[in-house]
Amino acid sequence: xxxxxxxxxxxxxxxxxxxxxxxxxxxxxxxxxxxxxxxxxxxxxxxxxxxxxxxxxxxxxxxxxxxxxxxxxxxxxxxxxxxxxxxxxxxxxxxxxxxxxxxxxxxxxxxxxxxxxxxxxxxxxxxxxxxxxxxxxxxxxxxxxxxxxxxxxxxxxxxxxxxxxxxxxxxxxxxxxxxxxxxxxxxxxxxxxxxxxxxxxxxxxxxxxxxxxxxxxxx
Amino acid sequence: xxxxxxxxxxxxxxxxxxxxxxxxxxxxxxxxxxxxxxxxxxxxxxxxxxxxxxxxxxxxxxxxxxxxxxxxxxxxxxxxxxxxxxxxxxxxxxxxxxxxxxxxxxxxxxxxxxxxxxxxxxxxxxxxxxxxxxxxxxxxxxxxxxxxxxxxxxxxxxxxxxxxxxxxxxxxxxxxxxxxxxxxxxxxxxxxxxxxxxxxxxxxxxxxxxxxxxxxxxxxxxxxxxxxxxxxxxxxxxxxxxxxxxxxxxxxxxxxxxxxxxxxxxxxxxx
Numbered sequence: 030x031x032x033x034x035x036x037x038x039x040x041x042x043x044x045x046x047x048x049x050x051x052x053x054x055x056x057x058x059x060x061x062x063x064x065x066x067x068x069x070x071x072x073x074x075x076x077x078x079x080x081x082x083x084x085x086x087x088x089x090x091x092x093x094x095x096x097x098x099x100x101x102x103x104x105x106x107x108x109x110x111x112x113x114x115x116x117x118x119x120x121x122x123x124x125x126x127x128x129x130x131x132x133x134x135x136x137x138x139x140x141x142x143x144x145x146x147x148x149x150x151x152x153x154x155x156x157x158x159x160x161x162x163x164x165x166x167x168x169x170x171x172x173x174x175x176x177x178x179x180x181x182x183x184x185x186x187x188x189x190x191x192x193x194x195x196x197x198x199x200x201x202x203x204x205x206x207x208x209x210x211x212x213x214x215x216x217x218x219x220x221x222x223x224x225x226x227x228x229x230x231x232x233x234x235x236x237x238x239x240x241x242x243x244x245x246x247x248x
Numbered sequence: 249x250x251x252x253x254x255x256x257x258x259x260x261x262x263x264x265x266x267x268x269x270x271x272x273x274x275x276x277x278x279x280x281x282x283x284x285x286x287x288x289x290x291x292x293x294x295x296x297x298x299x300x301x302x303x304x305x306x307x308x309x310x311x312x313x314x315x316x317x318x319x320x321x322x323x324x325x326x327x328x329x330x331x332x333x334x335x336x337x338x339x340x341x342x343x344x345x346x347x348x349x350x351x352x353x354x355x356x357x358x359x360x361x362x363x364x365x366x367x368x369x370x371x372x373x374x375x376x377x378x379x380x381x382x383x384x385x386x387x388x389x390x391x392x393x394x395x396x397x398x399x400x401x402x403x404x405x406x407x408x409x410x411x412x413x414x415x416x417x418x419x420x421x422x423x424x425x426x427x428x429x430x431x432x433x434x435x436x437x438x439x440x441x442x443x444x445x446x447x448x449x450x451x452x453x454x455x456x457x458x459x460x461x462x463x464x465x466x467x468x469x470x471x472x473x474x475x476x477x478x479x480x481x482x483x484x485x486x487x488x489x490x491x492x493x494x495x496x497x498x499x500x501x502x503x504x505x506x507x508x509x510x511x512x513x514x515x516x517x518x519x
Contacts (some may be wrong), residue, residue, distance in 0.1 A: 170401070
């Protein structure tokens with residue numbers, strides 16, 4: 030057994046449904062693919078048994094590629110929804126506030142890169158949760174650099190470098206001289222003892238192959 | 249306006265106080281007016297090394313709290329008249345160092361002297377932070393061994409991030425002073441080489457002070473080595489370092505073991 034958690038989007042249609050669907054179409058147009066693969070809960074609390082066009086609501090959503098994971102509110106016994114395949118909504122869940130639909134989900138902006146112009150000294154900790162980190166100096170023993178993306182170190186790496194913290198297994202670590210205390214990518218780590226000795230004090234890149242860290246000399 | 253210099257290291261026992269006294273005395277002998285300020289509140293030593301322990305009446309904390317004025321607390325050296333000492337309190341602790349109080353004392357001293365040299369306590373806590381906070385330049389005292397080098401690295405990071413100069417977006421001038429350098433052990437390779445230390449810390453080298461019994465002897469008689477034994481190897485190295493602080497270009501020499509017959513005889517007798 031293992032658990033996973035997802036953020037489910039909740040749609041709460043309002044009458045008149047034709048207007049609401051038109052507004053939804055407008056949103057989808059602005060951010061194509063926003064609903065793709067996302068679990069959606071349909072909240073019928075603003076609907077009544079007599080709401081016009083109610084029978085066509087669920088098919089209309091399915092037509093737009095919206096996967097309804099569960100239905101809340103409303104009543105299964107309403108004649109208007111008699112033909113619906115009524116998925117029970119999962120129990121519980123925490124409300125997490127309104128979700129803003131991004132302007133254009135198709136071309137995600139690149140996370141910014143942090144450039145550190147000098148050495149990272151012992152005791153200093155650089156955390157950059159989204160993008161890459163570029164260090165022009167060295168990373169000293171007892172210093173730590175943590176990045177959502179890759180870590181590029183133009184000096185020697187004598188401290189810790191932790192890349193891909195947000196679950197990015199493609200992140201890498203580059204350094205001009207590998208003398209690290211610890212390197213980690215996407216949660217997989219190696220201490221100095223476990224590192225490939227042939228790379229010690231050499232220009233090296235560290236990458237994740239499957240579930241093991243690979244140390245490769247830089248050309 | 250005076251230059252405010254902090255002598256710091258992170259690690260204890262590397263020679264901060266000895267170096268403060270020796271550099272200060274060398275600067276004073278070169279005609280500069282110098283005040284040495286002991287920031288090691290609660291564990292003061294600079295007064296002993298300067299041979300002024302029997303003349304302390306008021307101290308830094310008294311001045312900060314307004315119980316005494318600077319003129320009352322400053323102790324003028326009897327050997328070099330341009331050299332003064334502001335001792336630390338032995339009975340208080342570092343919490344007595346208030347930011348405003350330290351700022352005022354440093355500002356007042358800056359008006360009277362060419363050099364204000366702050367002897368930092370070991371560690372990275374309040375005392376060390378207060379000592380470095382108002383500095384224009386820093387001398388980082390390091391022994392050629394890994395723990396000292398790492399602690400120095402930590403201190404350099406703090407000098408570049410927590411001090412007044414760093415917060416104003418300016419760069420602090422930093423110099424590395426390697427002390428207790430043993431030419432014999434260096435030759436055998438069982439000590440971190442100067443090149444390694446410089447590569448790791450990557451700041452300019454101010455000098456290399458050889459390990460010597462003269463330093464200990466000088467401390468025990470209560471005189472900086474540059475006053476007690478001015479012709480000894482460590483005193484010459486400190487004097488050259490002081491000249492570099494004043495902006496002179498002096499080549500750094502790495503001390504090597506002299507292999508004379510006298511040295512050999514002397515060594516045997518000591519052993």
